[in-house]
Amino acid sequence: MSTIDDVAQRAGVSVATVSRVINGSSRVSHETAAKVRQAIAELDYRPNLLGRNLRRTKSERVLVLLPNIANPFYAEIVKGIEDIASKYGYSIMLCNTDSDLEREMKYVGMLKSYLADGAILMASEMTNENLAELSREIPIVQCCEYKAGLPITHVSIDNEMAAYKAVNHLIGLGHRRIAFIGARNQFLSSVLRKEGYIRALKEAGIDFDPAYCGYGDYSYKSGFRIMKQLLNLDPRPTAAFCISDLMAIGAIRSAMEENIRVPEDLAVCGFDNIYFARVFKPTLTTVSQPMYDLGCTAMEALISIIEGKNTGTTHYSLEHELIIRESTVK
Amino acid sequence: MSTIDDVAQRAGVSVATVSRVINGSSRVSHETAAKVRQAIAELDYRPNLLGRNLRRTKSERVLVLLPNIANPFYAEIVKGIEDIASKYGYSIMLCNTDSDLEREMKYVGMLKSYLADGAILMASEMTNENLAELSREIPIVQCCEYKAGLPITHVSIDNEMAAYKAVNHLIGLGHRRIAFIGARNQFLSSVLRKEGYIRALKEAGIDFDPAYCGYGDYSYKSGFRIMKQLLNLDPRPTAAFCISDLMAIGAIRSAMEENIRVPEDLAVCGFDNIYFARVFKPTLTTVSQPMYDLGCTAMEALISIIEGKNTGTTHYSLEHELIIRESTVK
DNA sequence: AATGAAAATGTAATCGATTACATTGATTTT
DNA sequence: AAAATCAATGTAATCGATTACATTTTCATT
Numbered sequence: 001m002s003t004i005d006d007v008a009q010r011a012g013v014s015v016a017t018v019s020r021v022i023n024g025s026s027r028v029s030h031e032t033a034a035k036v037r038q039a040i041a042e043l044d045y046r047p048n049l050l051g052r053n054l055r056r057t058k059s060e061r062v063l064v065l066l067p068n069i070a071n072p073f074y075a076e077i078v079k080g081i082e083d084i085a086s087k088y089g090y091s092i093m094l095c096n097t098d099s100d101l102e103r104e105m106k107y108v109g110m111l112k113s114y115l116a117d118g119a120i121l122m123a124s125e126m127t128n129e130n131l132a133e134l135s136r137e138i139p140i141v142q143c144c145e146y147k148a149g150l151p152i153t154h155v156s157i158d159n160e161m162a163a164y165k166a167v168n169h170l171i172g173l174g175h176r177r178i179a180f181i182g183a184r185n186q187f188l189s190s191v192l193r194k195e196g197y198i199r200a201l202k203e204a205g206i207d208f209d210p211a212y213c214g215y216g217d218y219s220y221k222s223g224f225r226i227m228k229q230l231l232n233l234d235p236r237p238t239a240a241f242c243i244s245d246l247m248a249i250g251a252i253r254s255a256m257e258e259n260i261r262v263p264e265d266l267a268v269c270g271f272d273n274i275y276f277a278r279v280f281k282p283t284l285t286t287v288s289q290p291m292y293d294l295g296c297t298a299m300e301a302l303i304s305i306i307e308g309k310n311t312g313t314t315h316y317s318l319e320h321e322l323i324i325r326e327s328t329v330k
Numbered sequence: 331m332s333t334i335d336d337v338a339q340r341a342g343v344s345v346a347t348v349s350r351v352i353n354g355s356s357r358v359s360h361e362t363a364a365k366v367r368q369a370i371a372e373l374d375y376r377p378n379l380l381g382r383n384l385r386r387t388k389s390e391r392v393l394v395l396l397p398n399i400a401n402p403f404y405a406e407i408v409k410g411i412e413d414i415a416s417k418y419g420y421s422i423m424l425c426n427t428d429s430d431l432e433r434e435m436k437y438v439g440m441l442k443s444y445l446a447d448g449a450i451l452m453a454s455e456m457t458n459e460n461l462a463e464l465s466r467e468i469p470i471v472q473c474c475e476y477k478a479g480l481p482i483t484h485v486s487i488d489n490e491m492a493a494y495k496a497v498n499h500l501i502g503l504g505h506r507r508i509a510f511i512g513a514r515n516q517f518l519s520s521v522l523r524k525e526g527y528i529r530a531l532k533e534a535g536i537d538f539d540p541a542y543c544g545y546g547d548y549s550y551k552s553g554f555r556i557m558k559q560l561l562n563l564d565p566r567p568t569a570a571f572c573i574s575d576l577m578a579i580g581a582i583r584s585a586m587e588e589n590i591r592v593p594e595d596l597a598v599c600g601f602d603n604i605y606f607a608r609v610f611k612p613t614l615t616t617v618s619q620p621m622y623d624l625g626c627t628a629m630e631a632l633i634s635i636i637e638g639k640n641t642g643t644t645h646y647s648l649e650h651e652l653i654i655r656e657s658t659v660k
Numbered sequence: 661a662a663t664g665a666a667a668a669t670g671t672a673a674t675c676g677a678t679t680a681c682a683t684t685g686a687t688t689t690t
Numbered sequence: 691a692a693a694a695t696c697a698a699t700g701t702a703a704t705c706g707a708t709t710a711c712a713t714t715t716t717c718a719t720t
Contacts, residue, residue: 001467003676014700019678026679029698049443050389051676054380054705069424070405070605078399078426086433091440094399094424096408103416110421113379114706137331220609253609275400279550279583281611333706344670349708356709359668381706384675444676663720670713675706682701689694 002043011039022047053114061091062302063111063119067099071218071246072274073291074122077143080295081120088303090117099217101125111138118306120298121146123187139305143298144289148188153305153313155298157320159189162287163196165322166269167241169285171204173328175239175267177212179230181223181251182243184215193243193271212237216247223250231258238266239328245270245277245286252282252327267328282326290318332373341369352377383444391421392632393441393449397429401548401576402604403621404452407473410625411450418633420447429547431455441468448636450628451476453517469635473628474619478518483635483643485628487650489519492617493526495652496599497571499615501534503658505569505597507542509560511553511581512573514545523573523601542567546577553580561588568596569658575600575607575616582612582657597658612656620648 008015013032020028021036028036039045053059064081066074078094085092093116097104104125111119111134118139124131128147134140135152142154170178180197183190198208214230216222223242227250230237242248248270252262260266262282270277273288297316304310338345343362350358351366358366369375383389394411396404408424415422423446427434434455441449441464448469454461458477464470465482472484500508510527513520528538544560546552553572557580560567572578578600585596592598592612600607603618627646634640 004678005676015677016679016701017699020699023678027697032698046439046443048384048676049440049445050380050384051705052678054378054384054676054707055678057705059380068405069399069408070402072400072402075398075400079428082426082428091436094426096412096424098409098412106421109376110379113376115379220605249609253611256611275550276606279579281583281586334708335706345707346671346709347669350669353708357667362668378706381675382708384677384706385708387675661720663718665718666716668713668715671711673710674708678704680701680703682699684699685697687694687696690692 002045003048004045006043007036007039007045010043011035057114059115059117060089061093061116062299062306063095063107063116064092064122065095065097065104065107065119065124066122067097069094069096072276073244073272073289076275076291077122077295077298080292080297081299082295084296084299084303090299090303097125099123099125108134118302120302128186139302141298141302141305143294145187145189147186148191151313153301153310153315155294155301155316155318156189157289157294158317159192160196160199162271162320162322163193163241163243164200165196166271166285166287167197167200168204169322169324170239170241170267170269170328171200171206173239173267176206177235177237177239178206179227179237179240180213181226181230181240181247182213182215183218190243197241218244218246220246220250220253223247224254225250227251227254228258231255231260239268240266241269241271243271245272245274245284248284248286248327249276249280252280252284263326263328263330269328273323277323278325285325285328286323288321288323290320293318332375334375334377336373337366337369337375340373341365387444389445389447390419391423391446392629392636393425393437393446394422394452395425395427395434395437395449395454396452397427399424399426402606403574403602403619406605406621407452407625407628410622410627411629412625414626414629414633420629420633422629427455429453429455438464448632450632458516469632471628471632471635473624475517475519477516478521481643483631483640483645485624485631485646485648486519487619487624488647489522490526490529492601492650492652493523493571493573494530495526496601496615496617497527497530498534499652499654500569500571500597500599500658501530501536503569503597506536507565507567507569508536509557509567509570510543511556511560511570511577512543512545513548520573527571548574548576550576550580550583553577554584555580557581557584558588561585561590569598570596571599571601573601575602575604575614578614578616578657579606579610582610582614593656593658593660599658603653607653608655615655615658616653618651618653620650623648 004015004018008018021033095107120141122143123145146154214226248268255266270284270286273286277284277286334345334348338348351363425437450471452473453475476484544556578598582592582598600614600616603616607614607616
């Protein structure tokens, strides 16, 4: 309601002085500062951020684009992002893209229109070309699900190795017919998880069989559907490696409906280690991603790009861990 | 990068004309408009939203404050909010408050600093006084979890009746010792759910016993912990009504650890009908809230306040439904 | 051809802040 | 006492848009 002019008038000083008091940018006498602060309090004045940001061409705000807030995987990452943001005085605003390119572009438009200083993209649907162009204009960092071969900083885990270890675990339990429940998309993370799966099979002398592979969209539903199909195969798989926990849980429920016991008749391994992985019965064997740290690292990286401390692109790879629970071992 | 001045220069017109073309606010000749559009395309120009919003004192943006994006209950509500927002040309930005007043106040500060035209608050931690004051300055709507007795529009279900029906269902199954797993907070919704619980007991001639009541924070963990304690009672409850599905699932897992069968030895009823309620084993009896519609209604209400169509406060109460599944009936 | 109305376009004020530069007044140095 | 220095404060330009008002152009009407 009230502007810096109102404050200046009430305190009997110029707007410059008021601004100095607010920003502590240069020395103001004690008495004057007190008068100004008093006026600010009396008027309940708050600087108009639009004016300030316009003048400073800096918003200290960052957009976080994510495909789906309902996916618990992202919640923990966001926590890390928020903590680091707040440490450096940045605000973050979450943008739910619903994996819809049009929605995503709307938020990217806001980014290009100076509403924020940069963005963290998770599972962006943009083309490589658009992404590259965007990152030339505006500081961005890709987190977790990312597009390959771009000069854009990203933060993730070693997806190939993680998948390799998970599948190796299944092989170690004696399984030979191991299904792969993945996703067919542009994200390097999903490509690498499949590569890890194939490498583990190969090293164990097991032929890769595309019939044992199904593709969905990380969701419970798609895991459920894919497993239904896989169970119709003859001989049917005795184990499955899924690229998300939600898919794994869907797969298990699918098996349960067919009276197939997990893990006795079918061992299932997930990916992510969302909170529900230890709540669900049977508890879920999975690859634990350091979600909180992924978020922290992404935000640290973004801020250093925004503040010009870091111009090159860096690819961060954080540690993961295979967590063995009831869904593979009784 | 480029401004309206650059566009004007390149097109050989004035900034006013460029603005007219962008906003279609008044007639511009075909040729001129074409020249301007060409220049805009060539420069990849986008209006600076800070400048525009400052001038218009309108951002067409709305903040959505929610306690926790990890709670699947909110995800569906947000979808409704987003759909209506997009229908009216508004953008929404999600703000994760983590039920932390300080964080919440930071976002409220942005609101007061003209970064958005209004907000939808879910489970706000602000005091009644602060809320009332805020709503006098800025359009806000409370959704689902709300504070009572304030002249602020809110959208929810009839929580008392919903709880009453759920507990009545348990009573109908023959239960007499029915625990209440709730939350001790300022939200009218949780107070009303308890009142519904008490009314159902009363009508059935069952004495209300505070020993059978536990209080947490809607989370899985708190449900787990509370049920652990309740099971130590002698005689122990044979049923429990929980004010969130996450709590109900925690309670069930707690019982399972003690080798207590659900629903045979203990019937459990949740609240919300989150997606997981039908995935979890046993599937969960619960009160279904029309989350998507709650979101839609809240956003419609907010927009009508922002655009000055509606000045009074309205209290919307949407329909709910008791959904009976395995956790109460075999 | 002169007139007037309507259409197209331009000029400059404005939104609310920040900040370079200018000014004032007090204090120190010589 | 004059000069130099420095602290405190003010004036006005600026960020990038929108828009009221002014001006120019076009064209139908007489």
